[in-house]
Amino acid sequence: MTEHPITMLKRKSDLLSHHEREDIDSWLARYPADKKQSALLAALRAVMHEDHYLSREKMDAVADYLGLPEIAVYEVASFYSMYEMDAKAAAKYSISVCTNVSCMLCGSDVILDHIEKKLGIKLGESTPDGKFFLKVEEECLAACSSAPMMQVNHVYHTHLTPEKVDEILDGLE
Amino acid sequence: MAEEFVTIEINDQPVQARKGAMLIEVADNNGISIPRFCYHKKLSIAANCRMCLVEMEKSWKPVPACATPVNAGMKFWTRSDKAKNAQKGIMEFLLINHPLDCPICDQGGECELQDVSVGYGSNKSQYAEIKRVVQDKDIGPLIETEMTRCIQCTRCVRFGDEIAGMREMGGVGRGDRLEIGTYIEKSLQSELSGNVIDLCPVGALTAKPSRYKARAWEMVAHDAIAPHDSVGSHLQVHTFRKEVVRAVPRENDAINECWISDRDRFSYQGIASADRITKPMLKRDGHWYEVSWQQALDATAEILRAADPARTGALASATSTVEELYLFQRLMRGLNIRNIDHRVRQTDFSDQSAAPLCPSLGMPIAQLEQQNAVFLIGSNVRQEQPLLNHRIRKAALKGAAVMALNPRAFDFNYDVAQQAVAPADMLQALQAMANDPDNAVMATLKNAEHAAVLLGNVAVQHPDFAALRGLAYTIAEQTGATFGYLAESANTVGAWVAGVVPHRLSAGRELKQAGVPVGEFLSENTRTFVLLNTELADFANPQQAMKALSAAENVIVIAPFADNTTRKYATVLLPSSTFAETSGTFINAAGQWQSFKGATVPPGEARPTWKVLRVLGNTAGVPEFDWVATEEIVAELHLELDGVAVCNNRYAGTVGRDAKSCVSTTADGAFQRIGDVQMYRVDPLVRRAKALQAMIPPAAVQLNPQDAANMGVAAGDTLKVSQGAVTITLPAQLDAGIPAGCAGLQSGIEVSNVLGAAFGALQIAKAG
Numbered sequence: 001m002t003e004h005p006i007t008m009l010k011r012k013s014d015l016l017s018h019h020e021r022e023d024i025d026s027w028l029a030r031y032p033a034d035k036k037q038s039a040l041l042a043a044l045r046a047v048m049h050e051d052h053y054l055s056r057e058k059m060d061a062v063a064d065y066l067g068l069p070e071i072a073v074y075e076v077a078s079f080y081s082m083y084e085m086d087a088k089a090a091a092k093y094s095i096s097v098c099t100n101v102s103c104m105l106c107g108s109d110v111i112l113d114h115i116e117k118k119l120g121i122k123l124g125e126s127t128p129d130g131k132f133f134l135k136v137e138e139e140c141l142a143a144c145s146s147a148p149m150m151q152v153n154h155v156y157h158t159h160l161t162p163e164k165v166d167e168i169l170d171g172l173e
Numbered sequence: 174m175a176e177e178f179v180t181i182e183i184n185d186q187p188v189q190a191r192k193g194a195m196l197i198e199v200a201d202n203n204g205i206s207i208p209r210f211c212y213h214k215k216l217s218i219a220a221n222c223r224m225c226l227v228e229m230e231k232s233w234k235p236v237p238a239c240a241t242p243v244n245a246g247m248k249f250w251t252r253s254d255k256a257k258n259a260q261k262g263i264m265e266f267l268l269i270n271h272p273l274d275c276p277i278c279d280q281g282g283e284c285e286l287q288d289v290s291v292g293y294g295s296n297k298s299q300y301a302e303i304k305r306v307v308q309d310k311d312i313g314p315l316i317e318t319e320m321t322r323c324i325q326c327t328r329c330v331r332f333g334d335e336i337a338g339m340r341e342m343g344g345v346g347r348g349d350r351l352e353i354g355t356y357i358e359k360s361l362q363s364e365l366s367g368n369v370i371d372l373c374p375v376g377a378l379t380a381k382p383s384r385y386k387a388r389a390w391e392m393v394a395h396d397a398i399a400p401h402d403s404v405g406s407h408l409q410v411h412t413f414r415k416e417v418v419r420a421v422p423r424e425n426d427a428i429n430e431c432w433i434s435d436r437d438r439f440s441y442q443g444i445a446s447a448d449r450i451t452k453p454m455l456k457r458d459g460h461w462y463e464v465s466w467q468q469a470l471d472a473t474a475e476i477l478r479a480a481d482p483a484r485t486g487a488l489a490s491a492t493s494t495v496e497e498l499y500l501f502q503r504l505m506r507g508l509n510i511r512n513i514d515h516r517v518r519q520t521d522f523s524d525q526s527a528a529p530l531c532p533s534l535g536m537p538i539a540q541l542e543q544q545n546a547v548f549l550i551g552s553n554v555r556q557e558q559p560l561l562n563h564r565i566r567k568a569a570l571k572g573a574a575v576m577a578l579n580p581r582a583f584d585f586n587y588d589v590a591q592q593a594v595a596p597a598d599m600l601q602a603l604q605a606m607a608n609d610p611d612n613a614v615m616a617t618l619k620n621a622e623h624a625a626v627l628l629g630n631v632a633v634q635h636p637d638f639a640a641l642r643g644l645a646y647t648i649a650e651q652t653g654a655t656f657g658y659l660a661e662s663a664n665t666v667g668a669w670v671a672g673v674v675p676h677r678l679s680a681g682r683e684l685k686q687a688g689v690p691v692g693e694f695l696s697e698n699t700r701t702f703v704l705l706n707t708e709l710a711d712f713a714n715p716q717q718a719m720k721a722l723s724a725a726e727n728v729i730v731i732a733p734f735a736d737n738t739t740r741k742y743a744t745v746l747l748p749s750s751t752f753a754e755t756s757g758t759f760i761n762a763a764g765q766w767q768s769f770k771g772a773t774v775p776p777g778e779a780r781p782t783w784k785v786l787r788v789l790g791n792t793a794g795v796p797e798f799d800w801v802a803t804e805e806i807v808a809e810l811h812l813e814l815d816g817v818a819v820c821n822n823r824y825a826g827t828v829g830r831d832a833k834s835c836v837s838t839t840a841d842g843a844f845q846r847i848g849d850v851q852m853y854r855v856d857p858l859v860r861r862a863k864a865l866q867a868m869i870p871p872a873a874v875q876l877n878p879q880d881a882a883n884m885g886v887a888a889g890d891t892l893k894v895s896q897g898a899v900t901i902t903l904p905a906q907l908d909a910g911i912p913a914g915c916a917g918l919q920s921g922i923e924v925s926n927v928l929g930a931a932f933g934a935l936q937i938a939k940a941g
Contacts, residue, residue, distance in 0.1 A: 071356060
């Protein structure tokens with residue numbers, strides 16, 4: 001094989017930040033070299049962590065970095081609800097209030113109502129300062145024994161009351 | 174690995190089956206029909222549509238036949254109440270979201286969903302809620318989408334991954350929001366993409382060019398052979414009121430399996446091109462006059478009889494049939510014209526007398542996939558012969574080592590150890606290999622049980638073809654590999670066999686007095702030209718061709734088409750047929766003779782080409798020129814061959830067999846042009862197929878990034894590109910796969926019509 005000055009060409013993966021690359025590399029190290037797809041979930045998580053959503057350009061960058069077809073990245077990104085593909089959903093904190101049956105019986109409606117009023121946004125909207133996003137109809141998050149509950153980014157908050165919600169949200173930077 | 178056979182029972186009948194085979198495969202082999210949507214014998218098993226549920230003994234629930242391996246003593250019932258109920262239930266589920274738009278659906282009448290619904294479904298649905306709607310995306314000029322009709326069988330997705338080798342479609346979203354598509358608006362790029370139209374069991378993916386042209390039951394199907402690359406894919410051409418409205422594959426496992434390339438599928442659009450000639454025409458004092466056939470033939474015969482044979486050149490395209498080519502050379506030789514050729518893209522003829530009777534693959538097509546090592550020399554096989562590439566890809570996926578030596582890094586859909594060196598350095602690179610038995614390529618070929626060294630189109634078009642061939646043959650000999658050619662056109666092999674070369678008669682028989690090859694007689698010295706299905710864009714050097722043709726007194730064109738350029742240099746236009754309008758024979762790369770009948774008749778006064786040539790022969794008074802059917806012509810050629818093994822690929826040449834150094838002919842400051850032919854510009858028919866033309870990326874010059882940096886050129890900058898006395902402007906592209914000192918600028922495309930040699934020197938400067 002001849003050596004090409006590939007470095008001179010712009011690649012789609014150039015968009016990934018140094019931090020994102022480090023993160024992805026640490027995951028790649030855990031899998032066999034020919035099974036890079038295994039690091040896809042982690043790679044998308046790394047992008048979510050920085051951008052709070054997955055832009056098409058960043059998804060293509062991940063595909064390029066992992067050597068996957070772009071569509072394979074879109075498939076995974078659109079399958080899991082923890083990834084956001086809409087720029088409007090990009091907020092520092094993504095709040096998912098469980099409204100499934102156990103939480104509903106324990107008063108999740110009140111919690112949701114309280115959050116909507118407090119933040120001045122409806123389900124599916126972000127606060128204008130880009131701090132909070134209220135996710136639409138999150139399915140059961142498997143914390144029924146501690147209902148009602150919500151998830152803020154990847155952190156579970158259980159046994160919620162409006163006061164407790166205030167405390168949690170006010171405590172966030 | 175010995176296969177074990179077991180006896181199972183299907184519908185109380187004992188059936189022999191390979192142990193571990195899937196039940197649906199066993200049932201198919203025994204003529205027992207089981208409904209299915211997601212299962213396809215050439216694709217992996219998904220088992221996601223559940224339509225093939227059948228009853229199995231000792232299982233309380235029905236099992237999917239596509240994902241149930243059989244073992245001795247198993248019993249299945251495909252039409253029991255349990256099976257029928259399961260099938261009916263699945264059918265009802267599948268129809269929940271399927272629109273009832275069959276009357277406006279192109280698939281209507283040839284729809285698997287319709288058929289299975291009638292055969293296995295219920296006549297009413299319990300579902301009364303709203304059906305879901307899927308927003309459509311434009312996926313290009315070839316395939317029409319109506320994704321609301323999709324039943325998510327994922328055949329198209331698996332096809333992209335497993336057959337096309339590039340995954341472009343996928344399932345986006347999940348659950349009831351799952352949508353099959355490309356997610357972003359983009360056109361499918363695979364050269365095999367059209368096959369998803371056949372795979373799609375519903376009307377979600379249909380052929381865009383033939384949309385709404387005719388209903389399935391109104392069309393008449395005709396067997397045909399694809400007229401572009403040398404695979405010779407089996408086609409079915411569908412006509413509606415004598416007009417060709419589409420082409421689909423015919424299954425033939427030894428040749429094209431059940432696939433065809435997009436080029437073979439959509440090129441029929443060119444048949445009804447606006448520049449089709451329907452009346453014989455003569456040019457007098459610079460004006461074209463429509464004349465009767467008799468007048469035209471008389472005039473043509475007069476020109477040919479009066480012409481000085483030594484200053485006459487006859488060129489035929491290798492997309493013509495064996496019969497046409499045979500008559501063509503008989504006609505010319507009958508008139509003493511010896512400068513006959515079909516190799517219009519070739520430039521090096523120095524070893525032609527050492528060449529085998531015809532260039533052949535050296536093995537049956539299907540055997541390509543059994544190779545353990547393949548060495549491609551000067552080949553962009555993926556674009557040149559897409560289905561041969563598919564076979565090589567299969568070999569590669571099974572672990573074969575595929576290596577390539579090319580003038581630029583071509584795009585493959587499997588791993589290839591590809592060396593990209595400048596055209597002028599190819600010979601040296603090959604020589605270094607041949608002289609070094611420890612070289613990685615040589616060692617891989619030698620150690621492989623089945624190995625092949627294959628010469629591609631780019632090698633044949635290369636200025637040092639003879640030496641490349643000699644070295645390639647040496648390498649094959651030294652390593653025990655099979656030596657073969659990836660022949661260029663549908664009938665390149667046939668053109669050799671029919672004797673459309675200056676130095677041999679038909680069937681490779683010796684010639685007392687040989688003519689000169691096209692490279693020599695394509696000059697202003699030649700006063701008369703006869704062109705059969707050949708246009709300016711077909712030549713290796715359009716500048717040289719245009720000069721020669723314009724300077725000639727008479728240019729007789731026998732072709733279905735005549736564009737403005739042709740009308741400039743031609744003096745006689747004899748309207749003839751395309752592949753769909755004549756009976757004929759093509760000989761494919763593997764040497765298989767495949768005859769076909771015409772699907773329709775040529776328009777207007779155009780006539781099947783072989784008949785034009787036959788009557789022209791009679792008019793010109795050529796003796797023994799009296800065939801009445803194409804079968805007779807082929808029979809005569811067979812007789813001449815007298816059982817000679819046509820394709821043995823033995824090479825008797827000495828050129829390049831020992832050290833001959835290749836001297837770069839490029840001047841200082843000049844770039845070497847890499848002018849491989851654009852895949853949708855290879856012949857007159859495909860150049861007129863509208864949808865395929867829309868697939869061609871905008872013309873550009875590809876430069877090595879280092880060269881570009883040295884010139885201060887960035888991607889997208891406008892470049893002044895000169896060849897000969899002509900200068901054109903084109904945007905620059907940077908491509909790391911272009912060797913330094915080279916420039917990629919394809920042949921066949923419109924702008925290249927004014928340029929010179931495909932592998933000649935280019936002057937490139939930044940514009941402005």
